[in-house]
Structure formats: C-alpha cells, structure tokens
Amino acid sequence: MAAKKIELEKIAALTKELFHTHYEGDLDKWFSYLCPDSVYLGTGEPLLFGGDAIREHFKGFTGKEINIIQEEYFPFSFGDSAAQVCGQIVVESLERSFHVINHFTISYRMIGGELKMVHQHNSYEYMQPRESKVLNLDVNTTQFVRSLLLDRPSGCRIPIRSGTQTIFVNPNTVLYVQSQRRKTEFVCIDRVISCNSSIGEIGKELPDLFYPLRRGYLVNPLFIVAIRRFEVELISGICIPVPALTYQQTKQDLQGMIKGK
Structure with missing residues (x-):
C-alpha cells in the first residue's frame, strides 16, 4: 500500500482485515488509517468528524462474540490516488439469536504518500433468524x-x-x-x-x-x-x-x- 497507485485487490483485502479485527475488538489497525478529515456514519450512531472524534467514540469497544457467515467486498477506482470499497457483511451471534447485515461504503485516498480512510458509512439491518x-x-x-x-x-x-x-x-x-x-x-x-x-x-x-x-x-x-x-x-x-x-x-x-x- 506504500505505492502511489491504489491497487483494488489490496484495498479490498485491507477492508476485510479492518472489519475482522474490528469485530474482534482490536481497533488499532483501523485507527491507524484515520486522518483529521475522516468521517464516520453508522445506523444508530452519531455522525463523527475527524479521526480523534472517531477514536474517542469507539475507544471502549471490546469486540463482539459473533460469527461472520457471509461477506462481499467490491472495490472501485477513482484514479490513481482514490478508491472506494462497497459491500456487505452478515454476522450472527454465537447463540444464533439474531443476525445483522451491515451494508458498508468506505472511501480511501492517498494523503502525503500514505493511504487514509476519509469516509465510512455502515447501514445495519437487524434480523431474527x-x-x-x-x-x-x-x-x-x-x-x-x-x-x-x-x-x-x-x-x-x-x-x-x-x-x-x-x-x-x-x-x-x-x-x-x-x-x-x-x-x-x-x-x-x-x-x-x-x-x-x-x-x-x-x-x-x-x-x-x-x-x-x-x-x-x-x-x-x-x-x-x-x-x-x-x-x-x-x-x-x-x-x-x-x-x-x-x-x-x-x-x-x-x-x-x-x-x-
């Protein structure tokens, strides 16, 4: 990811890794891709502006005991220095008492030679099996x-x-x-x-x-x-x-x- 051009396969793999570590409660990697201009919006959560605000909001998150039962990642290029990944992740509780469908969009941009996440939108749909x-x-x-x-x-x-x-x-x-x-x-x-x-x-x-x-x-x-x-x-x-x-x-x-x- 250090190269100037964003490679779609790598950006999709990175997004998958960020979600998996997030669910496990390890937010450090996700936090490392935030920047002062990052924006986060999720269903049932406040609109967060800036990496510091996002870190403060999620600092107490300890992970969830869930199974990932389906996931899809679709990367799109916006030139050499910007890309977006859309898709969905379906997770269920270990007791299978409910499952959640997360429809997401994440936008990345090269800033000062480093890849940064500038926008993330999660739309959650909660369902009972x-x-x-x-x-x-x-x-x-x-x-x-x-x-x-x-x-x-x-x-x-x-x-x-x-x-x-x-x-x-x-x-x-x-x-x-x-x-x-x-x-x-x-x-x-x-x-x-x-x-x-x-x-x-x-x-x-x-x-x-x-x-x-x-x-x-x-x-x-x-x-x-x-x-x-x-x-x-x-x-x-x-x-x-x-x-x-x-x-x-x-x-x-x-x-x-x-x-x-």
Missing part, C-alpha cells in the same frame, strides 16, 4: 408464560389478515412484531404469523403497551427478562439489538413500563 423465533418451551419458560397469561385479562383479540385468511390474535401472547418489507410478522408464544399489513398500520391496532424498540420492531415488555448494553433479552433467550444512539432512553422507558409506572 426464523428458526429461533418460536419459543423453546422449557420448564422455566412454560412457567413464566403460564403465570403471565393467568395474571392478564384475555382482552380483545386483534383480527390479522394473513394471506387469504383472517387470524384472531390475543396481544398478550405476542412477544414482538417486526417489519418484513411491506408485510409484518407477529412472533407469538407458539407460532409466527405473517400479516399483509405494514407495521405502521398494525401499530395503530396494538395496545399502547407495545414499545417501538427500534425501527421496524414493536416489543411486548411483559416478555422482557433482561436489558443490557445495546440489546434486550426476551424469554427463551431471544435477543433484539437496540441502537446505540437511543439505548439510554429505551432502557429508561422500558424500566418504567416493566415496573408499571
């Missing part, structure tokens, strides 16, 4: 659900249009609702229901109890068993990430709702 959505009804989970449903009035059931049929769902049995493009999925205690309506339309029908955890997610706080840095855990080990930018407010809101305030 389908096989993990239905609860593992072990003894503890079964007792939790049973006591919860016995303590709650049955209330009104919501009519959900699913394909060519209408299904009537008790909101007290819904763990969370997630957007699936123009449709919506109800993740219930015993099944997953695909709905023809958008999550915006569904949100108007659900009780106020459901909380907008992040874009495209409405969560039933009754089923939350833990809140930790940047994620909430529901019964049976289901985890849903929380954007870093809204984490503190989300934690405060959920704690109030769970306490019954």
Whole structure:
C-alpha cells in the first residue's frame, strides 16, 4: 500500500482485515488509517468528524462474540490516488439469536504518500433468524408464560389478515412484531404469523403497551427478562439489538413500563 497507485485487490483485502479485527475488538489497525478529515456514519450512531472524534467514540469497544457467515467486498477506482470499497457483511451471534447485515461504503485516498480512510458509512439491518423465533418451551419458560397469561385479562383479540385468511390474535401472547418489507410478522408464544399489513398500520391496532424498540420492531415488555448494553433479552433467550444512539432512553422507558409506572 506504500505505492502511489491504489491497487483494488489490496484495498479490498485491507477492508476485510479492518472489519475482522474490528469485530474482534482490536481497533488499532483501523485507527491507524484515520486522518483529521475522516468521517464516520453508522445506523444508530452519531455522525463523527475527524479521526480523534472517531477514536474517542469507539475507544471502549471490546469486540463482539459473533460469527461472520457471509461477506462481499467490491472495490472501485477513482484514479490513481482514490478508491472506494462497497459491500456487505452478515454476522450472527454465537447463540444464533439474531443476525445483522451491515451494508458498508468506505472511501480511501492517498494523503502525503500514505493511504487514509476519509469516509465510512455502515447501514445495519437487524434480523431474527426464523428458526429461533418460536419459543423453546422449557420448564422455566412454560412457567413464566403460564403465570403471565393467568395474571392478564384475555382482552380483545386483534383480527390479522394473513394471506387469504383472517387470524384472531390475543396481544398478550405476542412477544414482538417486526417489519418484513411491506408485510409484518407477529412472533407469538407458539407460532409466527405473517400479516399483509405494514407495521405502521398494525401499530395503530396494538395496545399502547407495545414499545417501538427500534425501527421496524414493536416489543411486548411483559416478555422482557433482561436489558443490557445495546440489546434486550426476551424469554427463551431471544435477543433484539437496540441502537446505540437511543439505548439510554429505551432502557429508561422500558424500566418504567416493566415496573408499571
């Protein structure tokens, strides 16, 4: 990379290395490619200007226990001294409770004979693997659900249009609702229901109890068993990430709702 001309194969390999070491919690190599003009933008994170601001924001990052299950890197040249790498990385937690798709764009430029990263944009899409959505009804989970449903009035059931049929769902049995493009999925205690309506339309029908955890997610706080840095855990080990930018407010809101305030 010391040569004046940026080689596309090498720039793609470098980008891959930077992401891998970043996930492992080793940020020194990434930091070494930042410059005073570097800009960073990521979903749920503040817009950061300058290498010092980026280093300060990420200095406490210790890595994530994840598996990289797919990755693609596409380099583009903008002359001899500038290049860009676009692509996506799909990672999942070791427990396979969720996976994240990171669509990224990174721009590089030769500055004073050294290769520097001048712009990085990460767009995150959080998804629940389908096989993990239905609860593992072990003894503890079964007792939790049973006591919860016995303590709650049955209330009104919501009519959900699913394909060519209408299904009537008790909101007290819904763990969370997630957007699936123009449709919506109800993740219930015993099944997953695909709905023809958008999550915006569904949100108007659900009780106020459901909380907008992040874009495209409405969560039933009754089923939350833990809140930790940047994620909430529901019964049976289901985890849903929380954007870093809204984490503190989300934690405060959920704690109030769970306490019954």
